[in-house]
Every structure is written in C-alpha cells, then in structure tokens.
Amino acid sequence: MTDILDTPVATPVYTVPQERKIVTAVPGPKSQELHRRRLEVVPPGVSSALPVYIAKANGAILVDVDGNQFIDLGAGIGVTTIGHTEASVVAAAAAQLHDVTHTLFTITPYEEYVRVAELLAQHTPGDFAKRTVLVNSGAEAVENGVKIARKHTGRNGVAVLEHAYHGRTNLTMAMNYKASPYATGFGPFAGDVYRAPNSYPYHDGLSGAEAAARTIAYLEKTVGAADLACLVVEPIQGEGGFVVPAPGYLTALQEWCTAEGIVFIADEIQSGMARTGEYFASSHFGLVPDMVLSAKGIAGGLPLAGVTGRAEIMDSAQPGGLGGTFGGNPVAAAAAVAVFESIESNDLLAEAKRIETALVGGLTELQQKYDVIGEIRGIGAMIAIELVQPGTASTTKAPNSDAVNAIVSYATQRGVLVLTAGTYGNVLRFLPSLATSDALIADALSVIDEAFAQL
Ligand SMILES: Cc1ncc(COP(=O)(O)O)c(CNCCCC(=O)O)c1O
Secondary structure, eight states, rough: OOOOGGOOOOOOSSSSSSBBBBBBBSSSSHHHHHEEEEHSSSOSSOOOOSOOOOOEETTTEEETTOEEEEEESSSSHHTTTTTTHHHHHHHHHHHHHHSSSSSOTSSSSOOHHHHHHHHHHHSOOSSSSSEEEEEEEHHHHHHHHHHHHHHHHHOOEEEEEETTOOOHHHHHHHHHHHOOTTTOOOOOOSSSEEEEEEOOHHHOOHHHHHHHHHEEEEEEEEOGGEEEEEEEEEEEEETTOBBOOOHHHHHHHHHHHHTTTTTTEEEEEETTTTSSSSSGGGGTTTTSSSSEEEGGGGGBHHHOOOEEEEEEHTTTTTTSOOOOOOOOHHHHHHHHHHHEEEEEEHHHHHHHHHHHHHHHHHHHHHHHHOEEEEEEEEEEEEEEEEEOOHHHHHHHTBBOOHHHHHHHHHHHHHTEEEEEEEESSSSEEEOOTTTTTTTHHHHOOOHHHHHHHOO
C-alpha cells in the first residue's frame, strides 16, 4: 500500500509570483491616498496593523495597490490557512454563487450546510454522535457554545483562563483576559464569568498536574463546580501569545469537568483546521472536548464558524433556539467543503509539520544570536517567540514589546508581514498559510534576522 507521504502532492499553480518585492515606500502613494479616503469614512476604532491596501492575494503573497509584494506570515490572523485565493476554494465558491447564495437555513435548508456538519463530526476528536450549528464568526460560535452549555446544564457560570481571548461581543469581552483595546469603555459586561490561572510553563514552571490543581482549586473556591455550565479553553492560546500548556494540564481539566458535569468547550477558532498539523489542536493533547468551536480557517477566507458538540448536549436547545440570518451561508459552506477536501488531497497536515520544522529551525538559529528571544513555542504552523529584556531570559523574563514593535516595523518595510500577540505585546507570532514554501520562510527569517541585528 502506498504510504500517504509517498503520494505525490499536486504542485499548486499560483496567480502571483511567490516572492517578496518592494517597489515603493511602504505605504506607497496609492495606499496613502486610499488611507486619506478611509479616514473620512471609517472610525479609528477599526485600526489596521499595516495600512497598505491589498489589491490581490494568492498563496502566501499579498500584493498592495502600489505593486509591493509581502510574504504574509499572518494569514489574516490564521484564516487563509490553505493559502490566499486557493484555487479549489475559489472554484467551489464561484460555482455556488451561481446556484444559491442565500435562503436562510432555518427557512429552507441546503446540502452544503449539512456536508460541513458531517465533516466537522468526522474530524473533531471523539467517536460519538455529534451535532453542529453554523454561525458567522468566532465570537458568535463562543456565544452559542456558552448558551447551549447553559441550557444543557441548567447552570449559569462560565469559566475561562488567564491570557484567553474569545471575541468582541459583550459576553466574549467579559471572557477575554486583556481589557485594552477590546473592552475599555464598552461595559457593563456579562456576569457569571470566572477567570482562573492558566498553565504558562515559560513563566510559572509548573507541571501540567500542578497547574491544573491550581486552576481547579481557584474555580472551586470562586464559583464552585455546581454553578459552572462550562469551561472554555483554547488548547493553544492565540491572542494570549501561543501559550502551549504543560503536558497533562488540559486532560486534567477535562477529567474534572466530566466528573462535575461541566461542559468542556475547546475554542479552536485560531488553533483548529489543520493549523497545528492535526485537524484540531486538541488531538495533540489527547483531549476529547464535549464541544469544539471552529472558525477562521474553516472556509478559506469566507465568514463561517461552527459549534460542534456531543449530540446530547447540542440537542438541549429547543427547536428555533439556534440560528441567525447568515449562519452557514451556502457560499461559505461550499468553500468550507473545499477546504476540508484540500486538506486531504494536498496532505496539508504534513505541510503544517514541514512549516514547524522550517520555522523552529530558523528561529532556533536566531535565538542563539539574540538573547532577547526568551522562548520559541507552538505546534505546526502556529509558532511564536516571546521577547524579553536583554539579559533576563533566565531570570525575570521581563517583557520586551519595544523589540517586537521594532522588528514588525523593520520587516513590513521590507515586505514581510508578521503579527504580534501576547498579553504584554511581547510575542511575535507566525501563522503562515500552509502554502508557504521553505524558501519563503527562509527569506522572511533572513529579514527578521536583519531586524534583530538593528535592535
Ligand atoms: C481563540 C479565538 N476565539 C475567538 C475569536 C473571535 O473570533 P472572531 O471571528 O474575530 O469573532 C478569536 C479571534 N482572534 C482574532 C481577533 C482579531 C480581532 O478581532 O482584532 C480567537 O483567536
């Protein structure tokens, strides 16, 4: 039998040369003109990390209106995981646009929604009956996961972890750890949300069992299991800085939840959909969540999110209790089917592992040169470096956000788009699409090497 790794993966055909190219100042003149227009009609609350206006995107490359080409190491914060304008996604969405663009699934359903629910049942961890409700955004998925857990348990309490991020709606703002810029001034916030210490091995030095005992003790004292509907956990914390918990931490939390009748919800909105080399990061930790939340990469750039859970939990919601006008839109659902098919046909789980090797190898070389690189962490194509003040990597590990900002600025001027993260803004995160070649990663890291040398 041919090993899947021996199966030739089709060489993708790109519509944009996969190379970095800077031909004007960044931002260029056309971007600057567009920015002037934007300031007249878009509030500053909608900020842009890099105010260059993108005219085309394909594979791992963004092309701005001035003809500059950027290596995109952010994928729109983990959305274009299989590559920008991936051919099969474009074809599936285009075909669907000609057939059905909208009916509202809760009025007259259509197959694409059902097919996505079947694929999520197949690829989320756990061999049991599952149900999925499709919505439009990650925060909407979190909101629906919480309300279904509350209905199922008859309890109100929502437990979350330090350094978590879950969205920008009223409930999810209350669930986030960092207030600014997401929540400042936007209160009052939803109640019955209880935040406990997480596992952050680089800083706490705790084993998974020790960190889990701390989390559980905190929740038992501040709210009590009997009042908790759910515990919502990112297997790898995204906006919090790609914090990978200590081995055993997450399964210890899940065991406690199971024993106490608390719904364990894995927020896989940033870590899911092949990003880490598994369909869902939970699999790396032996987790079988009661509910898995998906979004971002699921539809290749189109807005779609899923709440997938044990049938007996999901079926707690009364008929008509779940829905929304655009939830599971046919075009987004068709794109999602193409994403799942592309992950299989192009062996993208292996590509994520390839990218981990390329990124970790290159970043390890940089860490040997620059002592401000405190830790390299992450899994698959979800890798980050935490930057610390010089000389503190093995002592206080004091955050160094100035270095992060200087590196991002240097890199973007030279055609490499890399994103920040972390509660203290001192994390550089790498979320490249799985279409990013080793050569592009090496080129991008050479620019980041120059940036470190300039610090
Ligand atoms: C784990 C996790 N859960 C939930 C969400 C929220 O998903 P939405 O699709 O942005 O609502 C996210 C979104 N993270 C990026 C936010 C970007 C921004 O708003 O500036 C996440 O990472």
